[in-house]
Structures are given as structure tokens and as C-alpha cells.
Amino acid sequence: MPDSRALASLTDDLRLAHLLADDADSISMSRFKALDLHVTTKPDLTPVTDADTAVEEAIRRTLSRARPRDAVHGEEGQDTGWGPRRWVIDPIDGTKNFVRGVPVWATLISLMINDESVVGVVSAPALGRRWWASTGGGAYTGKSLMQAKPCHVSDVAAVEDASLSYSEIAEWVEAGQGQEFVDLMRSVWRSRAYGDFWSYMLVAEGAVDLACEPELALHDMAALSVVVTEAGGAFTDLDGRPGPNGAGAYASNGRLHEDLLRRLRPAR
Structure with a gap:
């Protein structure tokens, strides 16, 4: 602090x-x-x-x-x-x-x-x-x-009860994680492609529980990461390192983060 x-x-x-x-x-x-x-x-x-x-x-x-x-x-x-x-x-x-x-x-x-x-x-x-x-x-x-x-993230504790937001499925296919991402979409309660910054701000507000993109630049993530984390959530790269300095972003309410990483990490 x-x-x-x-x-x-x-x-x-x-x-x-x-x-x-x-x-x-x-x-x-x-x-x-x-x-x-x-x-x-x-x-x-x-x-x-x-x-x-x-x-x-x-x-x-x-x-x-x-x-x-x-x-x-x-x-x-x-x-x-x-x-x-x-x-x-x-x-x-x-x-x-x-x-x-x-x-x-x-x-x-x-x-x-x-x-x-x-x-x-x-x-x-x-x-x-x-x-x-x-x-x-x-x-x-x-x-x-x-x-x-x-802003406060949600209290949803199970992926099966979670709302997921993303940008484009094609990005996951190009990243070699298409099947893993489709499996995640099938596992969650609801998925919508709100896209870009809005996915992450909805996580910060507690309206969405998971948001992720496999390929982003620093300027795409720097502002989003501090908003999500200060709202009580987690924001990491694809390997679970906190912050906006990796190649992509996984954001969650925190309680679901390890499960999110586990579901999408095997293909990496």
C-alpha cells in the first residue's frame, strides 16, 4: 500500500x-x-x-x-x-x-x-x-x-455461473487456443463479445466476471489493469503474471482467476 x-x-x-x-x-x-x-x-x-x-x-x-x-x-x-x-x-x-x-x-x-x-x-x-x-x-x-x-467486482465463485466477455473468436484460433476458448465459452453461464475496453470495465463493475484477449499491446491494457485490480479483480498476462506487460490479458473478479488460467493455459 x-x-x-x-x-x-x-x-x-x-x-x-x-x-x-x-x-x-x-x-x-x-x-x-x-x-x-x-x-x-x-x-x-x-x-x-x-x-x-x-x-x-x-x-x-x-x-x-x-x-x-x-x-x-x-x-x-x-x-x-x-x-x-x-x-x-x-x-x-x-x-x-x-x-x-x-x-x-x-x-x-x-x-x-x-x-x-x-x-x-x-x-x-x-x-x-x-x-x-x-x-x-x-x-x-x-x-x-x-x-x-x-466500482467493485462480482462475488461469483464458479466458472459455470460466470459471464464471459471477449473480442473475437478468430483471435483465439490464430493464437492456437481456439478449442480451449470454445470449451470455456461452453462452460460459462453466459458469453458476449462486448469487446475492447468495455469487457474489462464491465468486470470492474461486477456486471461481467471474466474477460480475456490473447493478443494486446501495452497501450491497450495499461489503464484497464489498474481499474480492474483496484476494483478488487485480477489482471494478468496469459501466463498469470500480474499487470499489463505481457502479450495478452486475462481479467477476472479474482475468485475465478486460477480456474481461468487452468482452462486456457494448457495450449501454451
Whole structure:
């Protein structure tokens, strides 16, 4: 548990993350469903829009003034700076949804210290939702710091009673775990592909009990991990190592985590 001085410092960083998210929301919503939205394809064949780049550039500009000594890692730009403090940004998580006019997308902002996520803000303006957390400070959801309610994971104790959220079955097939994942889907009480950030925020709220994806990048996971863990859940890579530094993510209410790992680990 961080000491009082560390918590005070994280409070300042969390407030800054909210200001960054406010600016990001303004930019992204002004481009959502815009008729002149510019979309290109990156080398990995994923789409990027002018909103992605504008949001990340705006966040980087503010950080360069407010936290000039901190490093920055973003999905669309080059890494800058070096040191124990690093801001991790996904300007629009769910770009394919954004492009098609589906409101399930969010800006993910995290502060990592010594490779541990200690602050996370997940802002989904088209849904009118935001989630946030800081290490030792709990997880919350609401429209602002002043209008918030705590997030808590569920108490579901058996996989057979659990609700599972995922992104795409094809990802599991490509990862060589297609059969194991289908078996898991058949074992749970309910499965839905809410996808992307929303799967993990539903775990933090207790509406979903399990969420997992076999292939993710740091910017996809850094903010999500601290929200899930501060809500009382577990967030690990595919081998069970805590945090967002692995190749993929398993998230749960904590009580189901070992069972989740056991069911999906054999193929690895």
C-alpha cells in the first residue's frame, strides 16, 4: 500500500489524467460520425483516423507542459523521454467501432511507474461513461471526480455461473487456443463479445466476471489493469503474471482467476 505522500502525488496525476481525458473527449466527439473523417491503414492493417492522431497529439502537448520530465508511450506516435514515470496512451481504443459509428470506443490514459500501472482513466464519451483508478485509491465510475461511485467486482465463485466477455473468436484460433476458448465459452453461464475496453470495465463493475484477449499491446491494457485490480479483480498476462506487460490479458473478479488460467493455459 502506498504511503500518504505517494497517494497525494497520484491524486495530482489522476486529476491531470482527467483533464487530458476531457480534452480527448472534446476532440474525438467532434470527429465521431463526421462525414469528412479521414481513415488510413497502418502497416499492421488496422485503421487509424485523424481523430486518433489529433487526440494523441493533444495529450502529448499537454504532458510536455505539465509533466516535462515524464516519458510518453502512445499507439500512434514515437516514444519520448526516459525514466521511471511513463504515460501510456491509446487515443481511441475501438477505432473500428469509431469508424463505423458504433459508440463503443474510449480514450485510455495511464501513468506507469517502474512498469507498474498506478493511474488509469478510461473515457468513453459516446457512451457517456468514464472509469478511473489509482493504486491504493480504489476504482470509480461516473462523469467526473465529483460525481463518482465506487466500482467493485462480482462475488461469483464458479466458472459455470460466470459471464464471459471477449473480442473475437478468430483471435483465439490464430493464437492456437481456439478449442480451449470454445470449451470455456461452453462452460460459462453466459458469453458476449462486448469487446475492447468495455469487457474489462464491465468486470470492474461486477456486471461481467471474466474477460480475456490473447493478443494486446501495452497501450491497450495499461489503464484497464489498474481499474480492474483496484476494483478488487485480477489482471494478468496469459501466463498469470500480474499487470499489463505481457502479450495478452486475462481479467477476472479474482475468485475465478486460477480456474481461468487452468482452462486456457494448457495450449501454451
